[in-house]
Amino acid sequence: xxxxxxxxxxxxxxxxxxxxxxxxxxxxxxxxxxxxxxxxxxxxxxxxxxxxxxxxxxxxxxxxxxxxxxxxxxxxxxxxxxxxxxxxxxxxxxxxxxxxxxxxxxxxxxxxxxxxxxxxxxxxxxxxxxxxxxxxxxxxxxxxxxxxxxxxxxxxxxxxxxxxxxxxxxxxxxxxxxxxxxxxxxxxxxxxxxxxxxxxxxxxxxxxxxxxxxxxxxxxxxxxxxxxxxxxxxxxxxxx
Amino acid sequence: xxxxxxxxxxxxxxxxxxxxxxxxxxxxxxxxxxxxxxxxxxxxxxxxxxxxxxxxxxxxxxxxxxxxxxxxxxxxxxxxxxxxxxxxxxxxxxxxxxxxxxxxxxxxxxxxxxxxxxxxxxxxxxxxxxxxxx
Numbered sequence: 001x002x003x004x005x006x007x008x009x010x011x012x013x014x015x016x017x018x019x020x021x022x023x024x025x026x027x028x029x030x031x032x033x034x035x036x037x038x039x040x041x042x043x044x045x046x047x048x049x050x051x052x053x054x055x056x057x058x059x060x061x062x063x064x065x066x067x068x069x070x071x072x073x074x075x076x077x078x079x080x081x082x083x084x085x086x087x088x089x090x091x092x093x094x095x096x097x098x099x100x101x102x103x104x105x106x107x108x109x110x111x112x113x114x115x116x117x118x119x120x121x122x123x124x125x126x127x128x129x130x131x132x133x134x135x136x137x138x139x140x141x142x143x144x145x146x147x148x149x150x151x152x153x154x155x156x157x158x159x160x161x162x163x164x165x166x167x168x169x170x171x172x173x174x175x176x177x178x179x180x181x182x183x184x185x186x187x188x189x190x191x192x193x194x195x196x197x198x199x200x201x202x203x204x205x206x207x208x209x210x211x212x213x214x215x216x217x218x219x220x221x222x223x224x225x226x227x228x229x230x231x232x233x234x235x236x237x238x239x240x
Numbered sequence: 241x242x243x244x245x246x247x248x249x250x251x252x253x254x255x256x257x258x259x260x261x262x263x264x265x266x267x268x269x270x271x272x273x274x275x276x277x278x279x280x281x282x283x284x285x286x287x288x289x290x291x292x293x294x295x296x297x298x299x300x301x302x303x304x305x306x307x308x309x310x311x312x313x314x315x316x317x318x319x320x321x322x323x324x325x326x327x328x329x330x331x332x333x334x335x336x337x338x339x340x341x342x343x344x345x346x347x348x349x350x351x352x353x354x355x356x357x358x359x360x361x362x363x364x365x366x367x368x369x370x371x372x373x374x
Contacts, residue, residue, distance in 0.1 A: 088332065089332050102321050102322040107318045109316060111311060113316055119260050147288050150285060158277060162271055
């Protein structure tokens, strides 16, 4: 009996899965691989025995109904879902226009193409100058809940020394060399910050500065004339 | 939908412009500019207050974190949208291919089984209660 049982142990292992009978103790190897009892995982394997995994009452009823038919292991088909991957989901969710807009034509690579009016060098990675959004999310700055205006006493701290900034602090006046577009955005040029005189700038910056100094010179001239005359016809809104 | 962003965009543009002008004043400071500087500093505070007020309108807006990766790298965030759409379409096509292949396989299998086991397949079709699509 013991010998027979041992001899049939291998077959019983598989058959117990099929017939849902008492299971033999699982082999060590199967346990080591993570297979639970009653899950042989071989080529002749069937579904796990109902005794070990009785999922729901409905499943058991269904199995009984299938078992009564001529086909073994016949299961119910999954219900037909209306929306599957076989339909074009982009059309289904009315995203054709968006798709054509973004994928139909070339989208420019740089951030400055998306935000052309933002001053400064925004195309640089945020990690370089500690301006990344990720660092803001991971380590939000600790601040109070309200915004309070700066009082007179506090403003004394903002009394600055006259004169130009030292070289190392002039970061914001470095603009990336703007490519000549087909549509020349002349408006953006007039909005560029006016750099102070810096003798150590490179050639292209000097050329840019010449263009930018002209409106600045005009502005200064106008200011002087305004002070002298006390008013101009085309008076610009200069902050006093 | 776009209107609630217009107000925020406007406030942000004003704020950025104020900061830019602040930078110009500071870059070559003159004592006569002190009043203007003070004004701009206080405008910075009111600007932040105005931006904070816009927050309530936009509390239900969610932004995927991956967009921030693009911005931090100095890339156009529209590229994220483009890549999302492209990936969605590619996956859609892949799944459609799988579904179509499985359907073809099913039909072919039933066809061949019917040739070999005509009576059994007739019973099967009767139990299933419908003609499988060809």
